[in-house]
Amino acid sequence: AQSVTQLGSHVSVSEGALVLLRCNYSSSVPPYLFWYVQYPNQGLQLLLKYTSAATLVKGINGFEAEFKKSETSFHLTKPSAHMSDAAEYFCAVSAGGYSTLTFGKGTMLLVSP
Amino acid sequence: DGGITQSPKYLFRKEGQNVTLSCEQNLNHDAMYWYRQDPGQGLRLIYYSQIVNDFQKGDIAEGYSVSREKKESFPLTVTSAQKNPTAFYLCASSRGLQWSEPETQYFGPGTRLLVL
Numbered sequence: 001a002q003s004v005t006q007l008g009s010h011v012s013v014s015e016g017a018l019v020l021l022r023c024n025y026s027s028s029v030p031p032y033l034f035w036y037v038q039y040p041n042q043g044l045q046l047l048l049k050y051t052s053a054a055t056l057v058k059g060i061n062g063f064e065a066e067f068k069k070s071e072t073s074f075h076l077t078k079p080s081a082h083m084s085d086a087a088e089y090f091c092a093v094s095a096g097g098y099s100t101l102t103f104g105k106g107t108m109l110l111v112s113p
Numbered sequence: 114d115g116g117i118t119q120s121p122k123y124l125f126r127k128e129g130q131n132v133t134l135s136c137e138q139n140l141n142h143d144a145m146y147w148y149r150q151d152p153g154q155g156l157r158l159i160y161y162s163q164i165v166n167d168f169q170k171g172d173i174a175e176g177y178s179v180s181r182e183k184k185e186s187f188p189l190t191v192t193s194a195q196k197n198p199t200a201f202y203l204c205a206s207s208r209g210l211q212w213s214e215p216e217t218q219y220f221g222p223g224t225r226l227l228v229l
Contacts, residue, residue: 009153032215034217036220041201042222044156044205045220046218049217051215096215100158100171101158101215103148103156103157105153105154
């Protein structure tokens with residue numbers, strides 16, 4: 001069984017500040033991990049994914065995430081928030097093969113000027 | 114442009130009525146998925162299909178039905194047995210589930226279902 005916990009349903013930052021969105025996973029096998037972003041009333045768009053090639057994964061729009069096996073974490077960061085980053089972010093885990101994705105409950109990122 | 118289309122954008126259901134949500138993809142993907150999204154609940158898998166004429170129940174299949182007669186189409190029917198259908202429904206597709214590494218899922222724009 002696999003699961004994802006996203007700490008904080010809402011995170012507020014000022015424009016230009018560091019963005020840190022937390023994701024912890026549980027998986028009985030080495031996981032594959034994803035971060036998706038959703039803008040209001042739209043579908044999800046892939047930001048980045050971890051597939052065991054490198055523990056630090058760079059994605060689109062300046063986001064990156066680091067896989068830490070010892071902490072079972074895959075936190076998403078961005079050095080400097082932009083107003084356009086305001087959206088809901090979802091972490092997801094898969095065991096690979098025939099496994100489907102399991103999503104976290106999401107974190108809403110609010111960016112203030 | 115390749116992508117996933119969902120229609121309609123908004124759908125209204127009367128009590129006791131079945132409604133069907135459309136999902137079409139032109140990405141030549143084998144696998145397709147239906148998710149339900151409720152505020153604060155994340156995405157929950159309703160049904161998925163790895164190949165034409167085959168589909169599997171997800172975590173919350175009760176009150177829903179699907180068909181996969183064509184590779185590019187995966188319609189979802191919300192039946193009258195689904196007592197709380199108000200939600201945002203997302204369709205997705207991926208190259209397939211048979212690869213050792215999970216393929217990226219691509220999402221449609223969603224359909225919002227409301228009950229009258």
